[in-house]
Ligand SMILES: Nc1ncnc2c1ncn2[C@@H]1O[C@H](COP(=O)(O)OP(=O)(O)OP(=O)(O)O)[C@@H](O)[C@H]1O
């Protein structure tokens with residue numbers, strides 16, 4: 001069932017349109033992540049859904065009801081912010097129960113729900129502490145608890161993990177994901193971190209300059225990026241791109257010729273100029289492998305694999321190879337390229353071929 005629907009939602013500040021009319025449908029219980037570079041309009045889009053930002057045009061529906069003009073408090077959405085926004089003088093218990101208290105709930109009901117939320121979040125032993133006596137991760141859990149007790153229809157998260165250290169971020173992202181799945185509450189989550197997006201989302205919305213570039217499951221974004229922007233944004237380390245030509249089922253890269261994989265040859269056998277994309281991890285052997293020689297400049301052994309950085313002609317390349325691969329800095333090296341994992345983009349529109 002469609003739960004949330006943006007219909008031609010846009011936002012302008014004065015004459016500057018930061019989000020051009022945007023359409024997006026979100027299903028009941030889905031975990032949707034909005035991702036994109038800084039300033040692309042993620043927070044603005046989320047805040048329009050929360051009612052914290054007026055829309056310039058368009059309509060937002062929740063469960064078929066037009067909520068565009070409803071006050072934030074009447075939308076049944078609960079938001080978790082990056083900076084937690086906890087009340088420093090209140091205990092954890094009072095912070096979590098605050099919204100219920102304001103809405104005039106009975107004390108027994110508040111206590112019951114606060115304790116339930118604290119149990120879910122592993123905060124039961126900290127209920128009487130003040131936020132300043134908690135770790136960053138615990139504070140973030142309190143902020144989530146505050147959203148939880150409202151039993152909203154929709155959770156909204158704006159970069160909730162960006163103030164945590166790397167290890168805690170990894171822990172918290174699986175906790176949030178687990179909790180959301182257990183409760184079955186629809187979630188819209190904003191981040192600029194593509195790894196967070198890929199690991200948490202049922203579907204990822206990739207944005208650039210207010211425009212949605214692609215909406216898809218994480219694996220689809222990785223395997224079939226709609227354009228060069230999405231291809232470069234998703235995946236770590238990033239995809240390599242080369243100006244190349246396709247002629248007679250072969251890819252011409254500088255003066256080297258790489259045989260296209262059979263199905264690609266059939267599809268785009270003689271296209272002419274293209275942008276050729278290959279991920280560092282696809283510099284590997286396969287049935288469709290072609291050999292590429294390039295000048296290795298830097299070797300970075302990471303243990304589980306080794307990164308080779310260098311150039312093909314005047315174009316940069318990064319290859320992720322087996323740690324036992326024998327390469328030498330300042331010398332040419334020949335590596336296999338799995339052409340069945342190759343990507344091709346139109347050099348003018350940058351759209352996937
Ligand atoms: N009150 C405002 N007045 C004018 N421009 C604004 C205002 N708020 C945001 N903007 C502009 O709108 C654009 C989108 O901002 P937004 O905060 O939605 O980006 P974001 O994708 O969340 O970025 P970040 O990853 O840095 O948080 C930016 O170019 C920003 O400068």
Ligand SMILES: [Mg+2]
Pocket residue numbers: 042043044
């Ligand atoms: Mg933001």
